[in-house]
Amino acid sequence: MAFAFTFPGQGSQSIGMGKDLAEAFPNARHIFEEVDDALRQKLSHLMWEGPIEDLSLTTNTQPALMASSIAAMTVLAKDFGIDVAEAKYAAGHSLGEYSALCAAGVINLRDTAKLLRIRGDAMQNAVPVGKGAMAALLGASVEDAEAAAAAGAKHGICQIANDNATGQIVLSGETDAVQAACDAATEMGVKKAMMLNVSAPFHCDIMSPAADAMRGALADVTFNTPSVPIINNVQAMPVTDPEQLKNDLIAQVTGRVRWRESIEWMAANGIETFAEPGTGKVLTAMLKRIVKDIKGVALNSPESLEAFAKEIKG
Template sequence: MSISFIFPGQGSQAPGMGKSLHDAFGAAREVFQEVDEALGEKLSKLIFEGPADDLTLTANAQPALMAVSLAAMRVLDREFGVGAGKAAFVAGHSLGEYSALAAAGALSVTDAARLLRTRGNAMQAAVPVGEGAMAALIGKVDVALAEEIAAKGAEAGPCVVANDNNVGNVVISGSKAGIDAALAYAKEKGARAIALNVSAPFHSPLMQPAADAMAEALAGASIAPLAAPVVANVTARPVNEPTTIRKLLVEQVTGRVRWRESIEWMATEGSVARFIEVGAGKQLSGMVKRNAPDAETLALNEPADLEAFAKSV
């Protein structure tokens, strides 16, 4: 039965995440120490103790979520003999794509932490606070309707579909004027829309300065051969060639997260029957159930989760 390891993105963070793994396994403690050393600060203390407001800051949340995911993966590999090579594919939601690449051995934990700190800072700095916005279109909304709503918003200012998570959960992003116009049109169309409490308009053209910063940062990053292909956010197709991976990671900053298409492709063309969410929370598992209802999902958050999963492989 083919499996895919999938890795969460921003929004899954919570103080205390990964603490049980840290306390139970030396392999997990190693990862948190490597991240702390890479960043020159005790990010692990913030991960385990909070405060939540500081952990939620983009520059902290991105490397923090990666640290928890990679701690779980190293324990799986070291303690239970289940590495990324056991998977047909790996994939991650937005920043989770870096976790996926590190899990597959393409990036070191150190490089992934530094790249995500750079990415978080660059995304935060790309647009002055208050000038960008994001909103979730929920309920009976598919990507076609979301694109129509975003196009209407774009008449007032930049506005695009940012995350195609699943039918009934599509996120739009852009300027405040563009999002406000889109929300007004969504109401006309009978679509339910919720403004998101985010610090910047992620995955929109307004993130171009951050994309430029990541192009520079990634140019100097070493990308090793992958233990399993990564299904890229911007193409929803597998890739394992380093030059292409670099290019797609840059495009990802301004491009759409094609999560629905990624899961659908893995479940059908890729014959994946089990999606294993590794790290904090269970948000992706819920999305998988909506995109590939026949697939099995499992979230690995606690030591007992890892042991039970390892026995089932």
């Protein structure tokens, strides 16, 4: 069975994430402890006890989701004998790309945790509260979304931030521009255009200060060749060159998350099953809107990891 690992991004967090893995597997517990130590923060306590308002702060959400994903991957490898290299590809949605790179041995765990803390802080601080916004266009084609974004751009920065799935596209930019884009989309007959409750306008040019911060943060971090090709957000096709992977993480901060294209590319190149390690099942649910009759499985509990390992081993 040809499969790929896909790592979740913001929006998948929940109180208790990863706790059952930590309680059942010392190898998972060690991952959470190492992340806590790298960040000099009891992030695991926040993940398991809350409050959700603090966990949902970008500075905490990003390393927390990565820790949960890497804990699941570590259990899969050390407790069930399924290594990341047995997958054909790995990919991650936005911050999930860091999880994919860590799982594939490109960046070590401590560096990944520190980079995501810097990324979360930089993205949150790139724009004053209220200056930026994001909106979801439901039932819109990419062409519809581009036309709406162009209408919004007459009022300020407005771009496609996430091409998540067929009929599910997210715009990002200055508040007035994004609102104008929503109005234009409604006039075009798009099924639904709704402003989102987010802390900052991610993946658009307003995030340029955060991209600069990541350029500096990444400069001295060692990147290794991945043990499995990475389908990254910028290229939406396999990348194995460490320097390109690093440069694309910088471009990703202001660039479009090409998730639909990434999934379509992998499905067209032999992937039969997409496995989502970590918490929640946002990416697994999204699959049904991208490729028909494709299998997705969320690896977010001891039972799901064991079942997946048994299936892979046959």
